[in-house]
Amino acid sequence: MPPIVSVRDLTKSYAGGFTALDGVSLDIEEGEIIALLGPNGAGKTTLISTICGITMPSGGAVEVGGHDVVRDWRKARDMIGLVPQEIALEPFSTVWNNVRFTRGLFDRPRDDAHLERLLRDLSLWDKRDAKVMELSGGMKRRVLIAKALSHEPKILFLDEPTAGVDVELRKDMWRVVERLRGEGVTIILTTHYIEEAEAIADRIGVISKGRIMLVERTEELMARLGRKELRIELAEPVAELPQSLRREGLVRAEDGSALIYTYDTHAERTGITALLADIQAAGLQLTDLSTSNSSLEEIFVGLVKEDAA
Numbered sequence: 001m002p003p004i005v006s007v008r009d010l011t012k013s014y015a016g017g018f019t020a021l022d023g024v025s026l027d028i029e030e031g032e033i034i035a036l037l038g039p040n041g042a043g044k045t046t047l048i049s050t051i052c053g054i055t056m057p058s059g060g061a062v063e064v065g066g067h068d069v070v071r072d073w074r075k076a077r078d079m080i081g082l083v084p085q086e087i088a089l090e091p092f093s094t095v096w097n098n099v100r101f102t103r104g105l106f107d108r109p110r111d112d113a114h115l116e117r118l119l120r121d122l123s124l125w126d127k128r129d130a131k132v133m134e135l136s137g138g139m140k141r142r143v144l145i146a147k148a149l150s151h152e153p154k155i156l157f158l159d160e161p162t163a164g165v166d167v168e169l170r171k172d173m174w175r176v177v178e179r180l181r182g183e184g185v186t187i188i189l190t191t192h193y194i195e196e197a198e199a200i201a202d203r204i205g206v207i208s209k210g211r212i213m214l215v216e217r218t219e220e221l222m223a224r225l226g227r228k229e230l231r232i233e234l235a236e237p238v239a240e241l242p243q244s245l246r247r248e249g250l251v252r253a254e255d256g257s258a259l260i261y262t263y264d265t266h267a268e269r270t271g272i273t274a275l276l277a278d279i280q281a282a283g284l285q286l287t288d289l290s291t292s293n294s295s296l297e298e299i300f301v302g303l304v305k306e307d308a309a
């Protein structure tokens with residue numbers, strides 16, 4: 001099956017010459033949930049806005065459901081629901097009218113049962129007659145989600161949906177995401193939180209400085225992230241590993257003056273205690289021990305540092 005979203009060599013330079021997207025290519029399969037992870041200013045919102053046809057690309061191409069988002073923007077946009085980062089609602093209108101109006105904009109026939117289910121799912125049913133201006137920030141976020149889903153889109157974009165929201169909304173949102181997943185809706189979300197990406201996404205893409213650094217299946221990425229290396233310096237080099245030390249993950253390094261043990265930090269038992277005991281029993285002397293993370297972990301640590309800067 002062709003990808004539902006196809007991004008090819010996408011670049012975006014804003015007026016003033018700043019390059020926010022620098023050659024992004026990405027295919028998204030129908031029905032998958034993909035999380036785009038990256039620090040502030042990485043280009044996540046620009047990427048989403050360009051796919052949604054709100055921002056004009058400077059180069060490259062984007063297709064949604066086979067429709068070019070520039071030439072055929074109406075057909076492409078029709079398939080998309082977007083929950084933006086910033087709250088943009090009609091303040092004097094009621095919750096119900098806001099959501100109904102959006103469905104109308106997409107030329108969908110009236111379907112009050114669908115809208116009622118949406119508002120109930122998002123704990124907004126009791127507020128349906130309240131004016132948007134009377135709602136709390138979290139409630140307004142819920143209305144944004146209801147609006148994005150009002151025309152039953154095949155693809156939903158969530159731009160940092162949980163930034164600054166409370167636990168209840170987060171739970172509601174994840175429940176809605178689960179239901180949509182069951183209905184085969186493709187979901188693309190941006191987030192700063194790796195835990196959030198891990199909890200809901202099938203694949204995770206890391207974006208930094210306008211480039212996609214990696215895209216990988218969540219389980220594989222998390223498994224790699226959890227791996228660490230223990231480096232054991234020996235007083236005397238060993239020509240080969242003694243039989244009692246042979247085990248998965250342990251290798252001789254350099255000329256045998258060090259051993260490197262790779263282990264999973266998420267595992268119930270890392271095997272470190274047993275390894276150290278066996279080294280001692282084998283009569284080997286240690287001069288130093290150090291641990292290091294996988295290179296992927298370093299990428300994340302780097303990103304988080306940038307984020308905090």
Ligand SMILES: Nc1ncnc2c1ncn2[C@@H]1O[C@H](COP(=O)(O)OP(=O)(O)OP(=O)(O)O)[C@@H](O)[C@H]1O
Nearest residue numbers: 014015018020038039040041042043044045046047
């Ligand atoms: N309209 C604009 N004009 C000029 N520069 C812009 C514009 N919109 C965004 N930028 C710049 O492009 C870069 C990428 O911004 P973008 O909003 O896409 O990042 P982001 O990854 O979504 O960040 P955040 O996590 O903070 O939302 C930033 O440096 C930003 O200042």
